[in-house]
Amino acid sequence: MIEALTIDSETKTPLPHGLRPGYAGKSMNDSGASSEQISQGCEQTDWLVAVREHRDKAAFGRLYDHFTPRLKGMLIRSGMSGAAAEDVVQDVMLTIWRKAHLYDEGRARASAWIYRIARNRQIDVIRRRPRPVPDEMIVEAESREAHDADAMVSLEQEAVQLREALATLPQSQREIVERAYVGELTQAEIREATGLALGTIKSRIRLALEKLRHELKDLRDE
Amino acid sequence: MKQITHHLPEWLIRSYAAGSLGHAFSLVVATHVSQCDECRARLEAEEAAGGVVLEGLEAVDTSDDLRARVFDGLDEDIAPEAPAPQRTGIYPGALIAEMGSDQPRWRSLGGGIRQAILSEDKQGSARLLYIPQGMAVPDHTHGGLELTLVLQGSFHDETGEFGVGDVEVAEDDLDHTPTAGMGEACICLAATDAPLQFKGLLPRLLQPIFRI
Numbered sequence A: 001m002i003e004a005l006t007i008d009s010e011t012k013t014p015l016p017h018g019l020r021p022g023y024a025g026k027s028m029n030d031s032g033a034s035s036e037q038i039s040q041g042c043e044q045t046d047w048l049v050a051v052r053e054h055r056d057k058a059a060f061g062r063l064y065d066h067f068t069p070r071l072k073g074m075l076i077r078s079g080m081s082g083a084a085a086e087d088v089v090q091d092v093m094l095t096i097w098r099k100a101h102l103y104d105e106g107r108a109r110a111s112a113w114i115y116r117i118a119r120n121r122q123i124d125v126i127r128r129r130p131r132p133v134p135d136e137m138i139v140e141a142e143s144r145e146a147h148d149a150d151a152m153v154s155l156e157q158e159a160v161q162l163r164e165a166l167a168t169l170p171q172s173q174r175e176i177v178e179r180a181y182v183g184e185l186t187q188a189e190i191r192e193a194t195g196l197a198l199g200t201i202k203s204r205i206r207l208a209l210e211k212l213r214h215e216l217k218d219l220r221d222e
Numbered sequence B: 001m002k003q004i005t006h007h008l009p010e011w012l013i014r015s016y017a018a019g020s021l022g023h024a025f026s027l028v029v030a031t032h033v034s035q036c037d038e039c040r041a042r043l044e045a046e047e048a049a050g051g052v053v054l055e056g057l058e059a060v061d062t063s064d065d066l067r068a069r070v071f072d073g074l075d076e077d078i079a080p081e082a083p084a085p086q087r088t089g090i091y092p093g094a095l096i097a098e099m100g101s102d103q104p105r106w107r108s109l110g111g112g113i114r115q116a117i118l119s120e121d122k123q124g125s126a127r128l129l130y131i132p133q134g135m136a137v138p139d140h141t142h143g144g145l146e147l148t149l150v151l152q153g154s155f156h157d158e159t160g161e162f163g164v165g166d167v168e169v170a171e172d173d174l175d176h177t178p179t180a181g182m183g184e185a186c187i188c189l190a191a192t193d194a195p196l197q198f199k200g201l202l203p204r205l206l207q208p209i210f211r212i
């Protein structure tokens, strides 16, 4: 791990690609925030909104097809067996269906919301006790709706730029970032990496953060 | 809400988002985020990044059985979940859930100091501490990283002043003398990633007790 984090020399001489075949997903290799990318991400959010608004099973099916294979992959990489990962994925997908009414597209993109649900469920299962989770923020439905349209677009733009920032990292650094969020690193490793590879995408996350911060403030002020 | 000046470090929020944080530290993160919009936004930004990474992952094969189980589940009637615990007094819902009650089960440690151990495992421990106003805790260093989140009152030490909502992050080599502020007793949530030591022997018992 420590070796993987001493990345300066590798930055100059990148490791040959193919060390981990198919490691970076298709979308992470594309650079540039094309409108196609924005609409792709929005599509997932639209599916989730359709599930929330209309209990739309076709939209749920699309969410299933998109997220299930990736969730399973993520859970396996963070240390679960295939069977255990599928059990968690099943719970996650059913939670998405049953708790869609709690989804707020002005606060999170579909993938961010699903990522959180997956972590919560995974930790509950691994530790056999409930994961401590922050109290929900109480938000009036009216103030929520007033912000959603703009907020959704800016969340999407931030995500595209985050993806772009990731794609332009040297492969070794991108791997560290991916491994951190997938759940392959320990707390100590994430701490160490935060000053190195993860520092590189910090500015991107900071910008995303500004947007979220204003959004929360607006919600509080209404 | 009082202005919070000591927030969670970035790597802790990131580790929580990624599911890489032990139970005790996770409790501190969840309890702080419950009362800090700044760190809530930072956590949501980390989850946004996690979502972006998730979307970019390679798809792996899933079984037909999984699909059947999920789609069969859609029409199932399930009992509604119990609502998440609400904040009660100084204790956010995250802490109420952990305590399983809206009041800590305090145990006296003498000198007016009380503690309530919340959790203990291989990755660390979490406890609530009650320190009467103005009382100084003896110099101590700790065996690991220690997080202290103030829930009521305040304390100060060589590194600064900590009020309600503030988190102190003390490295294992920090030798400090935390002192509860005046006005009211200081109640805080303290978590460490080192296992509790010296259990059982009375004189030695004081060392872990006084770790703040």
Ligand SMILES: [Zn+2]
Residues within 6 Å of the ligand: B004, B006, B007, B008, B032, B036, B038, B039, B040
């Ligand atoms: Zn904070």
